[in-house]
């Protein structure tokens with residue numbers, strides 16, 4: 001890793017984000033990743049986006065699914081963010097989840113959720129910007145969000 005790589009990670013990480021779980025049912029079992037790159041994009045049509053690394057081994061499974069769930073984690077779900085963002089292990093072990101009728105996977109207790117289909121993929125360097133169309137969504141305003149900043153999980157306030 002070069003000095004520039006290190007600076008990019010450090011300086012990109014200075015931008016605070018939420019933590020989303022992008023997940024679906026593949027072969028009857030939940031698969032997914034944590035993503036700090038989730039961004040709402042458009043109101044009409046309703047579109048959101050996530051940047052996915054070309055190295056992801058889970059994304060090729062997810063992108064084929066008819067529906068994908070995106071859950072915005074709550075402040076109490078740091079363990080879920082850590083587990084879903086880990087490179088190894090059973091990511092959904094001990095995680096409460098439910099599937100939508102279309103096969104998207106949503107994390108129970110999240111502060112917001114979306115049910116989506118893949119609308120567009122834009123290759124950008126070592127990531128794809130994946131644009132999703134939103135088919136259903138809801139939010140729990142009483143659940144404060146989990147925050148990711150400077151490589152650490154944090155809470156607001």
Ligand SMILES: Cc1cc2nc3c(=O)[nH]c(=O)nc-3n(C[C@H](O)[C@H](O)[C@H](O)COP(=O)(O)O)c2cc1C
Nearest residue numbers: 033034035036037051052053056057058084085086
């Ligand atoms: C807090 C956090 C945020 C992450 N955000 C992203 C992201 O926005 N895009 C991405 O491709 N990977 C992100 N990752 C890494 C993935 O969650 C996952 O570890 C990676 O895709 C490797 O797993 P895979 O090979 O099963 O896909 C993040 C990890 C953590 C812990």
